[in-house]
Amino acid sequence: MFSPLLHHPVIAPIAAAILGAILGSFIAALVGRWPQGRSVLTGRSACDSCGVTLRPWQLVPIISYLVLQGRCAACGGKIGRDALLVELVAAAIGGLALALHPGWPGVAIAAFGWLLLPLAWLDFRHYWLPHPLTLALAIGGLIAASAGIPPDWASRLIGAVTGFGMLSIIAFAYRAFRGREGLGGGDPLLLGAIGLWLGWQLLPLVLMIASGAGLVIALVLQRRGVALTSATRFPLGTLMAAAAWPVALLFALP
Structure with a gap:
């Protein structure tokens, strides 16, 4: 119907x-x-x-x-x-x-964006990525996979493990060498959930866009006279979410 x-x-x-x-x-x-x-x-x-x-x-x-x-x-x-x-x-x-x-692929991509939106906004405003929302995003990825929306199950599961693992290793290394937290605990979980939607193949593109956007923002802030230090906080979750949805829209489906 x-x-x-x-x-x-x-x-x-x-x-x-x-x-x-x-x-x-x-x-x-x-x-x-x-x-x-x-x-x-x-x-x-x-x-x-x-x-x-x-x-x-x-x-x-x-x-x-x-x-x-x-x-x-x-x-x-x-x-x-x-x-x-x-x-x-x-x-x-x-x-x-x-x-x-x-069709249904468009519905899936819209749902992906709607699930990312509150996470992006809360991280932007409060540096907070609530676990229940990240879990809902991950469950949405599983539902999309069950409905036959590309990518395949293997790509999605590898993407989830890779996304979570990459940022977890970076967070552990930063904490070990600098003696303080460099990433929020919700960031690895969010990238893992994004990997569950996009598959492992598109994660490097998401990180590249998010990192590039963060660099541009930092340069703009410096030009405006804002002093940036190693303790300056950036909403990485917002940047990843803002990168992930356009990547899904333009590249996720064949």
Whole structure:
């Protein structure tokens, strides 16, 4: 029933973008509440400034923010842009995935992006890669493999072991030689989960893009006068996630 619609060149990307925006709203609530110890499954959304419970028409992804011009309808307080950005990115993930890869492969690539998004955002904002989210990403890779989405099982399993092993060895060596932590504990797990999606063949490309992006960011910060030291923290998880999804979109499928 759904297969013809998933292959439609217009309906499929638009529907995936709308679904992405809806999921993006949930992801935005998740990344906003979880670090504060608040549940995303209970309690109604409210204005951070005045505490007024938001009405359904104020919770329409993307559209409500634009209509309200980024302000609370009750108190006029400014609404943070994080939720809007997450919703836009999630919509773009869905639309691009189904536009370039009609059918179930596109659904898998969209799901990969949606699972990566909260991990990338939490690491960017809080240097935190929650294990339950990484586990969900890994389980998603197993489901995609079970559905017959390339790559094959062997490539995926080797990718998981290789991804986790590489960063674990680097973290161990850094700690042994420098006497302090150089990588967060969630980074090897994240790369392992990414390897479970992409297979071992694409992991070097993911790391190359992530490292290159980190270098560019460091150079830009230095040009702006930011002092960088060996203790300066970079959200490696964010960089890997931001590299992994475009690699999946462009190279993961034959």
